[in-house]
Amino acid sequence: MASPLQNRIVGTAILVALAVIFLPDLLDGEKRSRDEALETIPLRPALTVEQSTVEFPDDFEERVDQAQPRPVQEEEFSSPPEPVSVTIGQNSGDNVDGNVDDRGDENTDMPAWVVRLGAFRNTDNVTRLVNQLQGEGYNAFSRTVRGNNGELQVLMVGPDFDPERLRGQLAELNALTGLEGQLVPYQPTPE
Known part of the structure; x- marks a missing residue:
């Protein structure tokens, strides 16, 4: 048989549970209805579609048959020059001391060329290589x-x-920097 202490604890738990369940209903002074006004959504109205016929002129089919197809003008687009892939060969030793070549105005219509050695995120590495x-x-x-x-x-x-x-x-640029360069057309302003 259960001890009197256990009986009292069980009885107290039952009374507390009943109080939690029924006290809010008893203490609610006015019985308010929580019914919300529900709105009914009307059914979709029936749509009537009126079909109309299009009347063409009597000579429409003759005009269509007589119509000449218009020639399409095709435009030719020139693609930008591709970078030239260069194999590294024997160093000729030209322009090693950085002397400027005096050629005058005879080369103004010719494109200039540069060797692109690489692209870097680290500015310090680029500055070191340039120096x-x-x-x-x-x-x-x-x-x-x-x-x-x-x-x-x-x-x-x-x-x-x-x-x-x-x-x-x-070849000498490759030996100095360890980078394989590409010969590309020079553009004075960045792309």
Whole structure:
């Protein structure tokens, strides 16, 4: 049999449970109805679609048959020049000391060329490489380019009107920097 203490605890628990259940209803002074006004949504109205017929002129079919097809003018688009892939060969030793070539105005209609050595995120690396190449007598510079992944620093050597001279410098540039360069057309302003 259960002890009197256990009986008292069970009895108290039952009384507390009944109080929690029934006291809120007893203490609620006014019986307020919580019925909310429900609005009925009307059914979708029936739509009637009126179909109309289009009347064409009597000679419409004759006009369609007589109509001449218009010729389509096709425009030819020129694609931008692709970068030239260059194999690294023997160094010719030209323009190693950085002397400027005096050719006059005869090359103004020819495109200039540069060697693009690489694109870097770290500006310090680009500055170090530019200083190293300029110390060796190369006309090196960097340019900031915005790409999909943020800003990049492009390292370039040049420009020069003679692409063969730049091709001759590729082997020494590779030895100095460890980068394989590409010969690309020079554009004075960034793309």
